Amino acid sequence: MMIDIAENCSEGFVPIKEISKRQNISVKYLEQIVSQLTKSGLLRSGRGSQGGYALTKTPREYTVGEILRVAEGGTIAPVACLAVENYDCNRKDFCQTLDFWKGLRDAIDKYVDSVTLQNLMKEKTAKKRGSRSAG
Numbered sequence: 147m148m149i150d151i152a153e154n155c156s157e158g159f160v161p162i163k164e165i166s167k168r169q170n171i172s173v174k175y176l177e178q179i180v181s182q183l184t185k186s187g188l189l190r191s192g193r194g195s196q197g198g199y200a201l202t203k204t205p206r207e208y209t210v211g212e213i214l215r216v217a218e219g220g221t222i223a224p225v226a227c228l229a230v231e232n233y234d235c236n237r238k239d240f241c242q243t244l245d246f247w248k249g250l251r252d253a254i255d256k257y258v259d260s261v262t263l264q265n266l267m268k269e270k271t272a273k274k275r276g277s278r279s280a281g
């Protein structure tokens with residue numbers, strides 16, 4: 147959805163119905179996501195016949211991690227004990243896998259925070275070019 151808005155916002159606000167058609171995602175589901183993204187300040191909304199949604203920053207200023215955390219309610223941790231700060235797990239002192247989960251979380255965070263919305267837009271463009279030249 148964020149890529150779609152970024153690619154189509156030159157005309158102003160992007161209506162959710164148009165995003166739904168292009169992405170083949172239900173309007174109802176998009177409304178849930180767009181609500182969170184708007185509340186967090188990642189999107190702005192416009193009402194009326196020219197209404198819809200627009201980015202509040204340039205695509206290169208958004209990280210995928212930032213977008214995912216908002217969409218997922220604040221965290222993208224792989225296990226519950228790392229999803230909540232000060233999670234009181236009675237196994238934390240002897241958990242044999244806690245360090246593994248911390249490492250995985252850190253690797254995921256590092257990766258998603260290194261990719262921008264602009265990067266994803268470039269990947270999509272490159273794939274389109276590649277599929278045209280292959281045919």
